[in-house]
Every structure is written in structure tokens, then in C-alpha cells.
Amino acid sequence: MSNPVPIRRLTPHGLPLAVVALLIGVTPALSQAPAPGRYSMQKTDTGIARLDTQTGEVTLCQEKAGDLVCRMAADERTAYDLELDLLEKRVETLEKVVKDAPEGFSPRLPTQEEIDQTMGIMDRMLRSFMGIARDFGREWQGEEKTPPASDPDGDLRKT
Structure with missing residues (x-):
């Protein structure tokens, strides 16, 4: 039966020596000829x-x-x-x-109404997502779900 090898911890002086030894071993690999x-x-x-x-x-x-x-x-x-x-x-x-x-094909910037509609959709979507994330966190911690903060029917397509 073999004797167990004792586990030794590095002393504060041993760590720098280990790093130097590692670098000495890596240096030859790094000094190979560069790629053509x-x-x-x-x-x-x-x-x-x-x-x-x-x-x-x-x-x-x-x-x-x-x-x-x-x-x-x-x-x-x-x-x-x-x-x-x-x-x-x-x-x-x-x-x-x-x-x-x-004429109708020419590129144009969106109207303020189109921007507001898009921002409303994004706001509801992000609020719904944050509610899901909050519920997930509470479930993870063993708490109950909370009702969603957004539209009760959950339709994100409404403007």
C-alpha cells in the first residue's frame, strides 16, 4: 500500500516561483518561428x-x-x-x-405617431418581460407570483 502524498499549500514566496517556472516552460513554445x-x-x-x-x-x-x-x-x-x-x-x-x-416609394422618416406607437409596443413588451423576470426571481426564492403590471389581457399588439 502506498503512502498518501501530503497536500501542500503554496507559501506567499512559493506562488511567484511557481509563476516563473510556468513562464520558463512556456517561453520555448512562444519563441517558435512565426507563420509565413x-x-x-x-x-x-x-x-x-x-x-x-x-x-x-x-x-x-x-x-x-x-x-x-x-x-x-x-x-x-x-x-x-x-x-x-x-x-x-x-x-x-x-x-x-x-x-x-x-412617389410613395421614396424613403421617408417615420411620423411622430408611428414612433409613439412603436414606443408603446416596446414599453408594454419590456414591462411584461420585467414582470416575468421578477416572477422567476420570486419563484426561485420560494415566493408567490404577483399579477402582471401590464394590460390584463396581455395583448402587446394594442396601441
Whole structure:
């Protein structure tokens, strides 16, 4: 039969030592090499190919006057131009819809009556919710329910 291991409590001086020991053990894990960057560069006969590791996009780059100048590959440029054309057509269509919309369709702010109606609904809903929460708290503590403070029929749709 094995002897039970006595449980020891950390002394006020032991806690800082335990923290230091923990940090020493964690430091090697934190000092590992960082994750590779977003772009990967590869020298080619005509310059440098830059690979975007997140999107897979390849861009051709050349050094000019001490700067690295990058241009999209032809097929990517075509796809970019196509997407740009589609977006421009969508904007034109939306602008036309707004321009040609009937008078009643134009956006407007709510009237004061609509705001008051909405606030009344929200007030009744929140009061009802708070009553439920209060009843739940009382049930939790063993007390009886209280009658709701809101409308007796409980219809929140009334204004």
C-alpha cells in the first residue's frame, strides 16, 4: 500500500516561483518561428512572381528605379475588369430604380405617431418581460407570483 502524498499549500514566496517556472516552460513554445507571410516571392526570368497565399493570385513584379512594381497577370486583369464592369452595371441599375421609383416609394422618416406607437409596443413588451423576470426571481426564492403590471389581457399588439 502506498503512502498518501501530503497536500501542500503554496507559501506567499512559493506562488511567484511557481509563476516563473510556468513562464520558463512556456517561453520555448512562444519563441517558435512565426507563420509565413501573406506573399511568397519567386525569382523568374522576367522579374519576380508574387503569390498571394490567401487568394492564390499571382502578380508579376519588376524592379524599376529601386522600387518593386507589380502588375496583375493578363488573365487576372481580365477577370478584374469583368467584375468591375458587372459592378458598374449594378450601380447604374440601382440608380435607375431609385430615379424611376413611384412617389410613395421614396424613403421617408417615420411620423411622430408611428414612433409613439412603436414606443408603446416596446414599453408594454419590456414591462411584461420585467414582470416575468421578477416572477422567476420570486419563484426561485420560494415566493408567490404577483399579477402582471401590464394590460390584463396581455395583448402587446394594442396601441
